[in-house]
Amino acid sequence: MVETRGWTLALIVLVALLVGSIVYVGSYRPERMYPGDLRGEMVVGGLKRTYIAHFPPNFSKDEHLPLLIALHGGGGTGFDMERLTRGGLNTIADRERFIVVYPDGVGRHWNDGRNLSRYRAQREDIDDVAFISALIDLFVQKSDVNGSRVYVTGMSNGGLMTYRLACEIPERLAAVAIVGVSMSENLYDNCSSKVPIPILIILGTDDPIVPWNGGELRFGPVKLGRVxxxxxxxxxxxxxxxxxxxxxxxxxxxxxxxxxxxVWVERYSNCSNGVDVILYGVEGGGHTWPGGYLYLPRSVIGKTSRDIDANEVIWKFFSNHP
Structure with a gap:
């Protein structure tokens, strides 16, 4: 009986976790908007797409602020991405003056190019590149953001989607940052653009979902594509x-x-057009956002580093690439 209950709980956690799920098993609370947040929606490719936008205090279109798009992990929402970061990107946005947008994937997932049939976004080949492009256009037109200072960051499935954006629309992005995942084999072999783009990557050496040395993404027996x-x-x-x-x-x-x-850092420099490449390796780190919210038990997703704050690290990198 104890074993049966344990296996049932494991299955619940598995469903919640698939590819960096930001679903708060056992402690999920209704969404509470952060100060400065507004909900929005738009139609792209015949689908209603939704997002949360965070504006700094006393926002004025005359400032032509930068735009940061933050992509949630698999199973999550834009609000879950806010909570994963403990609202840290919002705090920095208020201090440094930029807009943060947290979009929602279709069926809580992004079409990152792994072609997994289990997720609607990938099974139906939802055009998430078009959605993010439309979001950029919307905020350039309606909020007068600085179109040359558009940044994207993402965790897990959102990180894989960020790689895809860097491959397909790098000319629209000033820099990107990825947490919790390396590059999928599909994208590695089919990255369509060769335009240089600054990139920051943060990955834990002991991530139980993403193998540091490459191979199958998996949680328990479930295979989730290869990196x-x-x-x-x-x-x-x-x-x-x-x-x-x-x-x-x-x-x-x-x-x-x-x-x-x-935490250690490896930097690559003397790159084309002043771009650079930076890797933060988190020795002992799991499938987590450094300094962020522990969205599932440590026994399931590994350790969260408190040696760095990923929010601050990412914005410092972005601010160096205006």
């Missing part, structure tokens, strides 16, 4: 960006010795 190693991922972007200098790995201060992680 290349993080080394191949970074080397691909370094080569595409024309980077000729690889700096020595630098360990950052162990700000929280109790979290069981250490």
């Amino acid at each position: 290349v190693s993080i080394e191949n991922t970074v080397e691909y972007w370094a080569a595409r960006n024309g980077c000729t200098v690889r700096h020595e790995r630098e360990y950052l201060p162990n700000a929280d010795p109790e979290d069981g992680t250490r």
Whole structure:
């Protein structure tokens, strides 16, 4: 009986977790809007698409602010992405003056190119690239954001979608940042554009879903597509960006010795058009957002590093690429 209950709970967690699910099993609460948030919707490709937009205080179109689009993980929503970051991107947006948009994937997933039949977004080949492009157009036209300062970040399934955007519409993006995943094999072999783009990647060495050295994405027996190693991922972007200098790995201060992680940074520089490539390796880190909300038990998704705040790291990177 104990084993049966344990297996049932494991199945519930499995359904919740598929590819970085940001579903709060057992502790889910109704969505509460953050100060400065507005809900919006638009029709793209005949589908109603929804999003949350966060505006800094006393917003004025005359400021021509930057735009940051943050993509949730599989099974999540835009609001879940806000909560994963503990509202940290909003806090920085209020301080540094930019707009954050948290879009919702169809069926809580993004069509990131893995072609998985289990998810509607991928099974029906939903055009999420067109959706993100339409979002950019909307905020350029209606909020007068600076079209040359559009950034995208994403976690897990949202990170895979961010890679896809960097492959298909890099000319619309100033820089991208990916957390919790390397590049899918499908995209690695079929990245359509060679336009240089600054890219930051953060990945845990002990991620139980995403293998550091590449292979099958999986949770338990469920296979979720394949990724290349993080080394191949970074080397691909370094080569595409024309980077000729690889700096020595630098360990950052162990700000929280109790979290069981250490963070190091590898940087590639002397790249085309002033772009660069940066990898943050989180030794001991799991399928988590450093400094973020622990959305599932540590025994399921691994450790969350408190040595860095991914929100601050990502915006600092973006702000260096105006």
